[in-house]
Amino acid sequence: MSSARSRSLRLPAVLLAVGLLAAACGSATGAAAKSRRAAPARATAVAGGTATYALQPTDTFNWIFPYESSAGEEPWVLAADENMWMPLYFEGSGNQPTIDQSLSLAYPPVFSDHDRTITIRLKPRTWSDGKPVTTRDVQFALDLLKAGESRVATYTPGQFPDNVASVDYVSRTTFVLHMKQSYSQQWLLDDELVQIFPMPQHAWDRESAGGPVGNDDLTPAGAKKVFDFLYGQSEHLATYATNPLWKVVDGAWYLTSYSAATGQMTMTARASYRGPQRPHLHKVVFDVFTSDTAEVDALRNGTVDYGYIPYSDLGLKSYFQSHGYTVAPWNTDYVQDAELGxxxxxxxxxxxxxxxxxxxxxxxxxxxxxxxxxxxxxxxxxxxxxxxxxxxxxxxxxxxxxxxxxxxxxxxxxxxxxxxxxxxxxxxxxxxxxxxxxxxxxxxxxxxxxxxxxxxxxxxxxxxxxxxxxxxxxxxxxxxxxxxxxxxxxxxxxxxxxxxxxxxxxxxxxxxxxxxxxxxxxxxxxxxxxxxxxxxxxxxxxxxxxxxxxxxxxxxxxxxxxxxxxxxxxxxxxxxxxDNQISVVSDKLHGWRPQQVFGNWLQSRWYFTKAG
Incomplete structure (x- = not known):
């Protein structure tokens, strides 16, 4: 339900159609082979540290509100959001296109009434300000989605939430969705329930930055005003790291610096996080370079821990492998097609x-x-x-x-x-x-x-x-x-x-x-x-x-x-x-394998090692 419309494989010069395509054929022999070298025999894990990840030149983080705009709906945006706000059900388990139950905010759903009724129970989680994540946060998120669905990139008429007849909020931890008809359990879980991101109602349910927090979402008019406010706040890129709204998270990370001019951002591990995959690192810097050449130079200089080489530079594979890096193509569950008008x-x-x-x-x-x-x-x-x-x-x-x-x-x-x-x-x-x-x-x-x-x-x-x-x-x-x-x-x-x-x-x-x-x-x-x-x-x-x-x-x-x-x-x-990219990763950085099937960084798994 998304478009990777701005993704590119930036090579230094445009090839000339068929002739140069064929001429280039032999230059990448073995490019897809993955290095299997192990970590140093006496390496030990290090707690803390800062890793630098290289985004590709146009992969800028241009949206933060979990309901993405059409221009902001990109895998790297979703990857950042999912590390700050946890989805009800997390898409992608390692290199398999399935739900990762361990990273999901809710227990597996229970279906009944010929799959027209779905009972969902939340796992115990807290927001970064100490408040518990409850079904009131789910209700808030669903109210906003209904109010602003036409502006949400993942919305398709007739599908979620249009196909929901009603919702019962049974307790602070359990809610029940009543669908308008019977649906496939697989489709409901994999394509519908994954769209639910509980949001901090106690902090976000307001119509303006200076306005009071209330229960505005409980009326359609109020929900629309709240949605418009939050959507508008997400359009102010320069305030991402300072806006107090975006500091209230239930995930393991939050944004601590961001440059709207360069796209560079820093995510810091949340010390109070007690959910799955507690981070090893203290910070991750997501750097954006003006060109592939600049990014490759940064890899050579050792200022990037997790980067990439463009296809035109696959000849550098052996160089990086001999200088303390692992080179591994990142295969993802994507499809390339040309849109027709x-x-x-x-x-x-x-x-x-x-x-x-x-x-x-x-x-x-x-x-x-x-x-x-x-x-x-x-x-x-x-x-x-x-x-x-x-x-x-x-x-x-x-x-x-x-x-x-x-x-x-x-x-x-x-x-x-x-x-x-x-x-x-x-x-x-x-x-x-x-x-x-x-x-x-x-x-x-x-x-x-x-x-x-x-x-x-x-x-x-x-x-x-x-x-x-x-x-x-x-x-x-x-x-x-x-x-x-x-x-x-x-x-x-x-x-x-x-x-x-x-x-x-x-x-x-x-x-x-x-x-x-x-x-x-x-x-x-x-x-x-x-x-x-x-x-x-x-x-x-x-x-x-x-x-x-x-x-x-x-x-x-x-x-x-x-x-x-x-x-x-x-x-x-x-x-x-x-492939998503040809990754080049420092042998001092571990935990990044397997590279996730939907392109999520999952930086909570990463950790540095040092010689023992």
Missing amino acids: YTGPYAKFVKQLYIRQALQHLIDERLYLDTALHHTGQLTYGPAPDIAGDVWASPQERTDPDPYSVAAAAKLLDGHGWKKGAGGYLTCRQPGTGARQCGAGIAAGTPLRLLMDYTTPSASTAAQAEAFATAAKAAGVDIVLAPESATTMFSVDGVCPPGPCNFAIALYPLWFQNYGDMSILPIGDAQYAKGNYYGGGYYSPRYQQLLQQAVTHSGISSIYAAEDYLSRNVASLWFPTG
């Missing part, structure tokens, strides 16, 4: 299944994975991540339904009335809605010209976009490439839907959809359901039926059916999915 000037093309299938045939995933991504990542054929050990990808999604073939793409288009004209590009010669005609809204003589936006300065993304456009030209499709900054992509493409979508294709670097930001099941319920925010306005009545089956029936077959339909229907264009 189902509303706006290109909708008449995008809505044609045969055009989407033809475009998919022009994407050489194996080439992109082996070259632009240097063998690091996985092939992607649908909405479910196909990583080792993940049970959610269906058998169909593990094979390519539309393999790379310029000839197959050209045949599809020719069979629907497109013929090459001047310059070798296709124009519609058979307008109409018949089986061998161009399709609704496409007039005679219309050129098959599509605008493709992609984010800079990711050379990996540019290389894939250019290779795709080159293959498309061979089939007669005119792909107009429009490299844009992340900021522009956010402000232009990022507001679609409701649209109109002024693009045919929008490609963001590394990955687009990440399950684990309020969603575990990869059934596309947030990205492609009716009223979606991240699917470019995609809508299919058949998919809605399959989605309804997946969310109301237990078992994996209905989940597979929804995934398979999106895959074969080419709801988005599927691209290979790169």
